[in-house]
Structure formats: C-alpha cells, structure tokens
Amino acid sequence: MPAEALAPFLEATVFLQVAPxxxxxxxxxxxxxxxxxxxxxxxxAGMITYLIVEYRRLVEIIQVVWHG
Structure with a gap:
C-alpha cells in the first residue's frame, strides 16, 4: 500500500471498530x-471488504484495494 493510503486506511479501521x-x-x-x-x-480510492462476526464482536478484513 502506498504511503498516501496509510492515513486514510487507519481512519477506515477506526470506522470498522466503531460502526462496522x-x-x-x-x-x-x-x-x-x-x-x-x-x-x-x-x-x-480505496475499498475494504470485511466480514462481521457478531457473536465474537470481531471484524475480519478480507481484502484491501487501493486505486490511487
């Protein structure tokens, strides 16, 4: 992942923790x-595909794509 994608990706992971x-x-x-x-x-420019495992309170990231 390019350096320009790191900060937006980290923001997206916070979204996944708070409101998946x-x-x-x-x-x-x-x-x-x-x-x-x-x-x-x-x-x-980026997209995360993920799976919510509700009973374990877990979010599994399946794929991250960056088209930047």
Missing part, C-alpha cells in the same frame, strides 16, 4: 448480510 454495520452490503440483494464493504481515501 454502517458499511455497504457486499451483495446488495442481502442488505443484512455480515459481509460488507467500505470505501476510504480521497474520492473513494
């Missing part, structure tokens, strides 16, 4: 599914 359900559903037809996405960075 506020991300967009990975599959739009299943809005309550625990697989979510969240864009970050200027103009949405």
């Amino acid at each position: 359900w506020n991300g967009n559903p990975f599959v739009k037809e299943r809005p309550d599914a625990p697989m979510r996405t969240h864009t970050f960075g200027e103009g949405g």
